[in-house]
Amino acid sequence: MRLLLSSLFLKSPFEGLQRHADKAKECAQLFKEAAVCHVEGRCKDFDALTDQVARMESEADSIKRNIRNHLPRGILMPVDKFQFLQYLGEQDKVIDEVEAALYWLSFRPRGLPKEVAPDFLHLVDSVIPSIETLAELVRMAMDFFRSKSEDQRKKMKRLIQDIRQHEKEADLLEQELKGMVFRNIQDALVVFHTVRLVEIVGDIADHAQNASDRMRAMIAK
Amino acid sequence: MDVVILSIATLIGLYMAANIGANDLANAMGTSVGSGAITLKQAVLISIIANTLGAVLAGGYVTNTISKGLINPTLLAADPNKLMIGMLVALLSAGICVHLATLFGLPVSTTHAIVGAVVGFGIVSVGPGAVTWSKVLSIAASWVISPVAGAGIAGGMYFFAERRILSADDPERQSGRYAPFLIFIVFLVLILSLIFQGLKNLHLEIGFFWTILLTIPCAAAAGGFGRFWMRRQMHTGTHVRAEQAGYSSVDRIFAQLQVLTACYIAFAHGANDVANAIGPLAAIFAVVKSKSVALSVEVPFWMLFIGGIAVGGGLLAFGTRVMDTIGKNITEMTPIRGFCAQFGAATTILVCSRLGFPVSTTHVLVGSVVGVGIMRGMGTLDLRVLKNIGLSWIVTLPVTILLAMFLYKMLAIFLL
Numbered sequence: 123m124r125l126l127l128s129s130l131f132l133k134s135p136f137e138g139l140q141r142h143a144d145k146a147k148e149c150a151q152l153f154k155e156a157a158v159c160h161v162e163g164r165c166k167d168f169d170a171l172t173d174q175v176a177r178m179e180s181e182a183d184s185i186k187r188n189i190r191n192h193l194p195r196g197i198l199m200p201v202d203k204f205q206f207l208q209y210l211g212e213q214d215k216v217i218d219e220v221e222a223a224l225y226w227l228s229f230r231p232r233g234l235p236k237e238v239a240p241d242f243l244h245l246v247d248s249v250i251p252s253i254e255t256l257a258e259l260v261r262m263a264m265d266f267f268r269s270k271s272e273d274q275r276k277k278m279k280r281l282i283q284d285i286r287q288h289e290k291e292a293d294l295l296e297q298e299l300k301g302m303v304f305r306n307i308q309d310a311l312v313v314f315h316t317v318r319l320v321e322i323v324g325d326i327a328d329h330a331q332n333a334s335d336r337m338r339a340m341i342a343k
Numbered sequence: 344m345d346v347v348i349l350s351i352a353t354l355i356g357l358y359m360a361a362n363i364g365a366n367d368l369a370n371a372m373g374t375s376v377g378s379g380a381i382t383l384k385q386a387v388l389i390s391i392i393a394n395t396l397g398a399v400l401a402g403g404y405v406t407n408t409i410s411k412g413l414i415n416p417t418l419l420a421a422d423p424n425k426l427m428i429g430m431l432v433a434l435l436s437a438g439i440c441v442h443l444a445t446l447f448g449l450p451v452s453t454t455h456a457i458v459g460a461v462v463g464f465g466i467v468s469v470g471p472g473a474v475t476w477s478k479v480l481s482i483a484a485s486w487v488i489s490p491v492a493g494a495g496i497a498g499g500m501y502f503f504a505e506r507r508i509l510s511a512d513d514p515e516r517q518s519g520r521y522a523p524f525l526i527f528i529v530f531l532v533l534i535l536s537l538i539f540q541g542l543k544n545l546h547l548e549i550g551f552f553w554t555i556l557l558t559i560p561c562a563a564a565a566g567g568f569g570r571f572w573m574r575r576q577m578h579t580g581t582h583v584r585a586e587q588a589g590y591s592s593v594d595r596i597f598a599q600l601q602v603l604t605a606c607y608i609a610f611a612h613g614a615n616d617v618a619n620a621i622g623p624l625a626a627i628f629a630v631v632k633s634k635s636v637a638l639s640v641e642v643p644f645w646m647l648f649i650g651g652i653a654v655g656g657g658l659l660a661f662g663t664r665v666m667d668t669i670g671k672n673i674t675e676m677t678p679i680r681g682f683c684a685q686f687g688a689a690t691t692i693l694v695c696s697r698l699g700f701p702v703s704t705t706h707v708l709v710g711s712v713v714g715v716g717i718m719r720g721m722g723t724l725d726l727r728v729l730k731n732i733g734l735s736w737i738v739t740l741p742v743t744i745l746l747a748m749f750l751y752k753m754l755a756i757f758l759l
Contacts, residue, residue: 124445124449124450125665126450126728126732127373127374127673127705127708128373128672128673129450130713130728131723131725132722132725197724197726198716198726199722199724200720200722200723201719267719268675268677269677270505270509270510271591272510272512
């Protein structure tokens with residue numbers, strides 16, 4: 123058989139990207155659970171949840187490598203390959219930061235100072251929707267690059283705006299929380315740990331926004 | 344001996360035709376099956392009918408090129424047997440080459456193989472002077488230009504569709520609005536091709552004025568009917584098959600338009616590729632019939648018909664598996680993408696057929712798919728395939744030339 127035409131078509135890397143985004147979404151849910159668990163201080167599952175996130179991060183890395191390794195030179199995609207890889211990189215950093223935040227939390231098993239704990243959970247809550255929206259964004263991108271529907275593009279632009287809004291909220295919360303830490307806590311070690319932790323969680327929203335910006339560039343007319 | 348040679352040539356010609364049907368036509372129609380526009384059975388039916396019509400009505404020009412355009416027949420006038428054996432060798436060499444390509448799944452074009460083989464026998468039987476090098480060079484140029492032209496037309500069509508239909512606020516309404524225009528264009532090229540090629544075969548030639556007078560109203564009528572049909576489909580609810588269930592309303596409309604381009608590409612395939620099998624056979628038949636090297640003998644109508652049927656038979660017998668495999672592998676080929684790619688390929692092939700250039704349907708289709716891809720309209724395409732096609736261009740010609748030279752020398756020992 124001479125199947126020249128079918129040998130022209132490669133498997134879409136967006137399928138891998140979707141799996142990667144779904145991993146990020148699962149990590150986000152586990153992250154929230156673990157953060158609540160750690161802050162409340164009564165939970166015994168924190169280490170198990172951290173391990174689960176670490177395992178997922180490793181799986182996501184494997185998906186990322188698989189996508190990169192199967193995008194050789196001579197391929198033509200519906201989007202710029204460079205932008206696609208940048209998107210993947212940012213989405214991967216989201217998972218990395220989730221893992222880093224959990225590790226950072228684990229470094230002080232006694233939990234966070236009571237003064238900042240509620241606001242910290244508020245900050246965690248504010249970054250979760252960004253990660254979850256990324257998965258939805260990739261799903262919509264797969265449809266968009268197939269249909270090129272303007273309606274779909276508009277919906278995606280709205281989601282991207284939502285992510286920006288979440289990032290802005292997370293930024294504000296991050297600054298407030300840092301101020302609160304410096305005002306209320308005297309122990310330098312606790313200040314350093316908490317500020318760094320807050321920055322890492324803030325970075326999750328930053329990377330989610332960076333990813334959505336890359337997606338915006340990919341769907342530009 | 345003449346009858347023996349004719350019989351052997353007929354068998355090889357039929358094998359070639361069946362192989363063309365099983366591979367080249369199957370590749371061309373696989374696009375429609377892959378997009379879900381038509382079922383496998385419909386693809387087979389459309390292929391057999393449209394391909395045969397293409398061969399009969401528009402296949403004469405390319406067949407003439409293969410049978411008497413590549414080598415100067417006057418130089419063989421003194422010994423018609425040389426032409427007869429040479430064409431048999433050409434068929435045999437191309438047949439072996441195509442058979443091996445099919446066996447190992449190589450992107451070898453039947454067209455390139457037969458052109459190389461005819462050139463090879465010309466060189467060895469009379470000398471390099473027997474080959475009409477200007478024609479060979481223009482054909483070689485057409486092999487490069489035709490995929491590029493297909494890419495240009497398909498890419499342009501997709502660009503238009505994306506800007507005017509897909510990106511519009513109401514794509515369904517825009518599809519209904521532009522579909523008649525697209526049908527008009529398809530019919531315009533088809534009717535022009537029928538008039539310029541088909542009527543010549545029927546010895547009915549009309550002037551430019553009458554051509555325009557006949558073509559535009561007919562194409563407009565087809566477009567008008569298309570408009571009526573689209574509106575009816577939109578109002579009554581487009582008939583959705585299981586394969587189309589996941590499609591957008593635009594794709595469902597284009598799935599219906601793609602039935603048209605499926606017929607279009609099968610017709611174009613018949614007009615161009617049937618000549619690869621029938622061209623040498625026509626030359627042998629002319630020698631057997633006239634006992635001389637006749638320059639003015641036209642390709643018999645029935646021969647093109649048999650060629651078309653043999654190609655269809657090949658598709659029916661062996662091509663369904665190819666179509667099925669392609670259909671499953673190219674799920675990225677939505678109806679609108681398939682429409683653009685097939686339109687670009689079929690238009691290019693028909694223009695090449697009119698100019699008498701034997702081009703590879705599959706390579707032109709690959710070019711057209713890449714053209715849509717360049718406009719960011721396809722899924723992920725592996726452009727390394729183009730390198731393989733380039734390699735096949737470089738390898739097929741010398742291999743078939745040398746094989747034909749060798750086989751001619753061998754046969755000449757016994758038969759001349």
